[in-house]
Amino acid sequence: MEKKHGPAKGNSYGMVIDLDKCTGCGTCMVACSAENNLAVRPDESDKQRSITWMRLYKVTNGKEFPHAEVSYFPRPCMHCDHHTPCVSVCPATATETDYHTGIVSQIYTRCIGCRYCMAACPYHARTFNWWDGYFPKGKGLERYLSPEVSPRMRGVVEKCTFCHHRLMRAKTQAYAEERKELEEGEYITACTEACPAQAITFGDLNNPEHKVTRLAKSPYAFRLLERLGTEPKVYYISTKDWVRKLGDNYLPGEFKPISTVKAG
């Protein structure tokens, strides 16, 4: 019998986000919302209720004027490889780590809305639909919805799918051209494509020739809450120590600035 859980054996799609390049413009969030039929409510300032798959976090270096600085963390679903927290708790098998792609799926029609996965996710990558999508009659907003992604209904949890439908699209194309393997760049997420700074790189982490694999090995690369051991497939790059330090919780003196890392 095929092994169900554990690191992806086929492709392992992942992402590297260069925070030095990221300008915090939010295009990734908008592209994601537009691509994945996210509904907008009249009040999106309530961040507990606001539905986002890709969310931008603003961080500051904590220094006083004139040394203060801001930076941003774009945060999609991490598509954890190891003991994927949401998958291991879901009672309805509504979320699964795909063995062939490494993508953590979310099946809305299976979801029973218990929100256990939201509690389990260390990254707050999941949001719950307290209401049906806001598409009031007579406004005509529903006309821009894409048929590739089903709009969600109230009572289910949703999250980033690495634009899984784009993988399907690329595979269909490859199939039509009688190819088995996808080329690098043939399947990328909407946020990757949209980023005007080209800060996001997407590809197969199991393929050593993909740019994403090379970047993930950068000495400046890190993952969020890496020591939880969930093996996220989203990497960040920053040359700034204070930004990298925010990627995890460190005891005093525990964080090693890059100069010492290099020396060590």
Add this chain to the structure above:
Amino acid sequence: MELNRRNFISLMVGGVAGLHITPLPWKLTDDIAIWTQNWPWVPVPPVGAFNKVKSVCTLCPGGCGIEVRRVDERAVKIEGRTDFPVNPGGICPVGMGGLQLLYNEDIRFTRPMKRVGPRGSGQFADISWKEALGLLGERLSGLRKAGTPEAIAAIDGNPCRSTISTLIERLLKALGSPNYLRTPSVEDTYSLVNLIMQGTEGPMAYDIENSDFILSFGSGLIDGWGSPGRMINAWGMWREPEMRGKVKVVQVEPRASNTASKADQWIPVLPGTEAALALGMAHVIIKEGLYNREFVNGFTSGFGEWSSLVMKQYSPTQSAKITGCQADEITALARAFAKSKAPVALCGRGKGTLNGSLYEFMCIQSLNALTGGLNRIGGVLVHEPLPLGPLPEVTFDEVSRAGIQKARLDQAGTPRFPYAQSLTSLFSKAVFEGKEPAVDTLLVFGGNPVHTLPDGGLFRKALRNIPFVVSFSAFRDDTAMFADLILPDHSYLEKMDESIWPAGIQYPLYALSRPVVKPLYDTQHCGDTILHLAKQMGGSIAASFPWKGYEEILKQRVKGLFDSAKGLVTYKGTNPVWKTMQKTQEVTPDYKSFDEMWNKLKSGGLWFRPAHSYGRWDTIFKTATGKFEFLSSRLQLAVQSYLRQNQADIALAGMGIGAGADAACLPHYEEVKQAFNAKDYPLTMVPYEIINIASGWIASPPHLNKTIFDDQLLKEDSFAEINPKTASQLGLKEGDLVFIESPAGRIQVRINLFDGAMPGAVFVPLGFGHIGYDEFTKGKGANPNYIISPQMDPLSGQPVWWKTPVKIIKV
């Protein structure tokens, strides 16, 4: 069967076991789940054939290439084009959310309307196009018959030099009114600086991709300045691992904006003192002989006068005193700048939606001149304007001939404001203060002056004195709420329009957008509306507009490109233009006939000339001296002609110039004078722009609301950023509800403590506080424009919006 304990338990256990075997409860649960997830009101997007349409985004003057994914005829997603030279694949968040501006009936006008409720209530009744044009035509003809065509005014927010603007200006001329106004933009100040110092009329063209030291005086390089698709791409390029340490970006501004935070160095200066910093740098560069001698000695005039002014008044210590930075910081910056291979100094605050200060821009451009950065690779390129074909002369009749001779209400072009084209603040003032209504009918095109003019709400008040306001807007924007008649335009994805030389691009580019979807409603292209109106009014007006449709006019203008310039209409996306143009002086057109060019332009949306001849310092300047003028002969002329009319001592002060006669025509620092006691208003309000809120005419697409942090907007309140130290002095804490009060009024905001905010200043975001549009936008946050008490920038006459004295009162 006897009901005893044993049987009862058997029955129960059997029942429970049986229940698990029968499929019924599982089937029922499943059915319920499916039923609850198939509410009829959850939309099911119709399927169809996918196709793509290439076009150009015309939401801002940035001119990014877009590709719209469609399902049959329905647009479902906007993406960036990789075969467009401006933006290699990426676009900004506003452009990305553009479909929500198309498919939203609550923010659009779907047919012509006339006002039925009180002004500002947004109550309109449907009318037909015939009726609407009839109403307007009658009104305009009536004014002309009465011999008062100057009582017609137009305010235009369309991009500079665009065909639609040309057409609107033409309409006003044909009607006989001199009162054609444009909303202020950074392009006005750029044009003025280029004209005054270089005598050139082409746009500001920064070759930033080839520069190795980018010194930005408040330009929000990644906050929406210039063409965002291009700027952010360049930013990403500078941050490539192999580029580390090769390009330096320095940001000068009082707040840790994204640009300041992400730059290599941030130099906070007191609001409005950027010019003094530039002059302090110039002092060091001149003193240490770091300037480009070949250029300065051979191709500039007035260097002697200017350098003696700079040496006398702007030493690093003096400059430090004005700007609030350290003297050695200024010295180090000046050295680093001048010693770089290809430094460039940029001006234009924030996104560049609003004007800048003329003297400040002159000081900054002088830094480029000092380092020989004009028309040099990686500097500021000097160009001719796009050679668009001219339109035939306007046909005048007696009424219009007499009308256009009358004085403009805003005094632009008079000896007091010699080089100003349009002064909205003075226009509003004249209309507001006039006893008789000076303007009877105001036509509003492609802009939202009620929201965007930094005039303390003066324009909105002036509207009360205008009996008839006509909006040509596609949107239910703030200004349209005050209109009496609506002649709605198509939305940008439904029409053919152009982007002429996207902001800041270093090579000539003409982009043409095309309809991505067929018009959804009973709207009409604004250009065609003008043609219909002219035709209906007949006589000399109809004769001035002989075209059948707007496309014909575009074609006529584009013919000029074909005739006089050699360019390309296709771009492969393999080699960026900023790289190839270094080695290219001329290109061979990839079209043979005009028809071929026009058809390719219509489908690809692009004409550009990826070639440039650098240097040529002996021929590029069109000033009286034929050189780059530190001492501007045009300004000297202007000041002298004003002096002739007025006594010398009051003359300069009358022009708003604080410096003496010797400095008046040189780049220098002017302190903004405030008319009130500084003690009453101890803080300075600085409005700022962020890229994920549309701050101009267009409303933010609702998707963008997700990107706004809850320390920027919470429910109905937007936040003012203030330094924690200043806040503690005022007894304020995070989230406090306060009024910010200026002499012009007050707005209500919440306090956001931010260490990146300069002490003593209050930073308020632009783009909030709409009174138009729909529930996603309307009534959210406060608009700082409403409390800007507009001081006047010397000479240019434009509003000083970047610095307003305020106080904070706790609610």
